[in-house]
Amino acid sequence: MNSILYLIPISIFLGICALTAFIWSVQTRQYEDLEGEKYRIFNEDDKPR
Amino acid sequence: MTLQSSIQAFERDLGNGHHSLNCILDGIHCGACTLKIENHIGKLAGVVSVRANATSRRLRLVWKSEDVSSTEILDEIDRLGFSAKPFEREDLTTKEQSLLIPLSIAGFGTMNIMVFSFAVWSGLISDMGDNSRQFMHWLSAFIAVPVIFYSAYPFYIPAFQTIKAQRITMDTPITLAIFVTLFASLYETYNHANHVYYDAAVSLVFFLLIGRTLDQMLRKRSSLASENLRSLGHVLTQRFHKSGEIEHVLSDQLKLDDLIFVPLGERVGADGVLTSEFTEIDESIINGETLPRRIGKGENIVSGSIITGPAATIKVTAVGQNTRLSAIADLVDNALSYKGKAQTLADKFSQGYGPFVIGLSLLGFLFWYFILNAGFANSLLICVAVLVVTCPCAAGLATPAVMVRAVNQLLKQGVLVKSGDALERLSQVSLVTLDKTGTLTNASFELVKETNRDALKLAASMAAHSHHPLSKALVKACPTPPLAGVKEIIGEGLVAPDGMRLGSARFTGNLKTNNNLQAEETKPVLWFTRPGHQAHRFHFRDTEKKDAKEFVSRLNNYSLDCIILSGDKKDIVSNLASRLGITQFEGELSPENKLAIIKEKQSEGAVILMVGDGLNDAPALSLADVSIAPASATDISQSSADLIMIRSDLLPIVTSIETSRKATKLIKQNLIFAALYNIFTVPIALAGGLTPLIAAILMSSSSILVMLNAQRLKE
Structure with a gap:
């Protein structure tokens, strides 16, 4: 039973990591143009200038 | 340029x-x-x-x-x-804060608390100790409190604001339910009770935010076109200073009687009268007509037109709010505000619903506490159960769930739906009114069958030098390499070194009388003269779209009448109508005439779908019960239309009507279900038959059922 004392915080921590990644993606405006992004994958240039 | x-x-x-x-x-x-x-x-x-x-x-x-x-x-x-x-503004996209972040945080909270709740629920049947359960409850509280305070702000901030203004909206009972549930759970946790309802509170926020986010996305899409439009009348203009020098000012700083100079390719920033000799203007933004119009000294120019001929000097007669462009925009606005009536009805309903729900739950609390002596905690739980179970989630999702699916399906068909309630109105359409140019026709020209191949070949080789729509049509009819040495005189025509001329009647010297001037210049005709030959005239017509005939016959299958409303010449319109098998048509209409006809038909009880693309259609598009504009339409028409066709074919219009009819049927089912759900669950909750947890499960599953029903909308 003691295992949940550290397993639960770990699971919450991992969840927060994923959440942070999502929030980062929203704040860097990756959801602003859902139409254009799917075509951008055809762009050979990996770095958008 | x-x-x-x-x-x-x-x-x-x-x-x-x-x-x-x-x-x-x-x-x-x-x-x-x-x-x-x-x-x-x-x-x-x-x-x-x-x-x-x-x-x-x-x-x-x-x-x-x-x-x-x-x-x-x-x-x-x-x-x-x-x-x-x-475009003037640095950034408009961040004006409204995205709900994605609160949504993701609420989702995170819901999932994690569900994990603990699940452990507690299964523990209730098996053998979870008191301490473990207590640990789970505190963990849930630890997550729920920050999550709710952060991600429920789209509900409680407006709720508090409206309470300050002494009004109650849909947000008020939602806020009450969220916070009463949260504080009741904290109270229970503190007292080591068996039941807490953090999951109910957080999932409530999560589900409601999904609805809000969908709603926000729809609104954002529809406001973009109008923002783009607004910036259109805003151009930098060259004004003659008194000293004769030219200064640059923004068009809204212009004054009456200012003299402005507009070079080739620039947009005119104000209404005015031409003071230079002549020029050609592209008024496609105003009337959707693609053919440039030649105007002479003293004639009017409307703000928003583009100079396609020699640079023009214009005396300003109206600026800003007083321009024709702005007057038409006002017509649009008026018609738009008229449309808002369906929306206000919904608001009124929710204003009545909010106090009703709060009153009902309060009544439940008082009844159980004072009359049945059920104790404070139990009475409070019944009160919360009522608040939660009556949460208009299913009713709130009933429409957007179907709408989003319909909107996406139509998008795949090449139709953009701008306003959410447009689909509902589209399903009730009984009469389709159609613009001609650019809607039924391609807005490009086609040479009428030409027998003189010799003249055609020579003319086409000259026309290859020009971008004029008629020249392009000529080259398309007879592809030839361009002739060397041809000069284009903008607004007039083309001239070759050996004296051949191609252009207007006046330019080629074929103008017989001045009376004919107006008639000749409006017809799509090119004159061709060469030394030693008789003058030759090329006739053009605009071509109807490939699927126009099938479109009309499929509309008839749905027993929908159609009528052509066009600003073009009557004989051209009747010709097209007979080719397509349309019996009703009107020609030579001004924007006001179009409005009058639509008003008349509406007073006869018809529900009107208007399809059109020019600025002269914009007021009609707004007044019609529902409107569709093709992607080639001018910005202002796009912004006043409810639906926009991305492709130029017409059949998606029929598909849209089909989809809207199916969608409306599903929405009705959903609303009936949501109403039934409330009729059955509210008495049970009041009778104390529901804990807040079961109420939340019922509430969520009713939402899920509504979502599932929406999935039945197939192509």
């Missing part, structure tokens, strides 16, 4: 010799177009960054001013077949 001076006002100096500019893109049909721009422009020397947004049709450029100028970049974009107009 783009002029340096007109762009500089919109540029922004970023320091280090870097400059930035925001533009509206024209001619963008999909993401592939934006990619083309990014690829080509990104390779230009001196361009630091170029980012095009296919959704909002905007472009942001950053460049080094020592290596390249904004003019060169914009000209390069023109060369790719698009046009970029400078």
Whole structure:
């Protein structure tokens, strides 16, 4: 039973990591143009200038 | 052609010799177009960054001013077949904060608390100890409190604001339910009770936020077109100063009787009278007609038209609010505010529903506490159960769940739905009114069968030098390499070294009497003269779209009547109508005439779908019960239309009507279900038959059922 004392915080921590990644993606405006992004994958240039 | 001076006002100096500019893109049909721009422009020397947004049709450029100028970049974009107009505002997209972040946090909270709740529920049947359960409860509280305080702000902030203004909206009972549930759970946790309802509170926020986010996305999409439109009348204009020098001012700073100078290719920023000899203007923004019109000294020019002939000097007669462009925009606005009635009805309902729900739950609390002596905790739980179970989630999702699916399906068919309630109105349509040019026809010209091959070949070789729509049609009918040495006199015609002339009747010397001038210039005709031959006349007609005939017959299958309302000549309209099998048509109509006809039909009880593309259609598009504009339409028509067709074919209109009818049926089912759900669950909750947890499960599953029903909408 003691295992949940550290397993639960770990699971919450991992969840927060994923959440942070999502929030980062929203704040860097990756959801602003859902139409254009799917075509951008055809762009050979990996770095958008 | 783009002029340096007109762009500089919109540029922004970023320091280090870097400059930035925001533009509206024209001619963008999909993401592939934006990619083309990014690829080509990104390779230009001196361009630091170029980012095009296919959704909002905007472009942001950053460049080094020592290596390249904004003019060169914009000209390069023109060369790719698009046009970029400078846009004044730095950033409009962040105006409304996205709900994605609160939504994701609420989702995170819901999932994690569900994990603990599940452990507790299964523990209740098996053998979880008191301490473990207590631990789970505190963990849930630890997550729920920050999550709710952060992500429920779209509900409680407006709720508090409306309470201050002594009003109650849909947000009020929701806020009450969320916080009563949260505080009751905290109270229970503190007292080591068996039941807590953090999951109910957090999942409530999560589900409600899903609805809000969908709603926000729909609204954002519909406001973009009008924002782009608003910036259109806003151009940098060259004004003659009293001393005779030219100064650059923004069009809204112009005054009456100012003299302005508008070079070839620039947009006119105010209504005025031409004071130079003559020029040609493109009024496609005003009336959707693609053929440039020749005007002489003293004739009127409307704000928003583009000079396609010799540079013009114009005396300003109306600016800003008083221009024709703005008057038509006002017509649109009026019609739009008229449309809002269905929406206000919904608001009124929710205003009544909110106090009703709160009153009901309060009544439940008082009844159980004072009359049945159920104790404070139990009475409070019944009160919360009522608040939660009556949460209008299913009712709130009933429409958006179906709508989003319908909107996406139509998008695949090439139809953009701008306003959410448009689909519902579309399903009730009984009469379809159609514009001619650009709607039933391609808005491009076709040469009427020509027997004189010799003349045609020569004329086409001259026409290859010109971008005039009629010249293009001539070249299309007879592809020939361009003849050497041909000169184009803009607004007049073409002249070859050996004296051959191609152009207007006046230019080629075929104008017999002055009376004919007006009639000759409005007809799509090109005159061709060559030494030693008789003058030859080429006739053109605009071509109907390929699927126009099938479109009309399929509308008839649905027993929908159609009527053509056109500003064009009556005989041209009747000709087209008979070819397509349409019996009702009207020609030579002004925007006001179109409005009057639609009003008359509406008073006879018809529900009208208007399809049109020109600015002269914009008021009619707004007044009609529902309206569709093709993607080729002018910005203002697009912004007043409910639906926009991305492709130019007509059949998607029929598909839209089909989809809207199916969608409306599903919405009705959903609403009936939501009503039944409340009729059955509210008495049970009041009778104390539901704990807040079961109420939340019922509430969520009713939402899920509504969502599942929406999935039945298939192509």
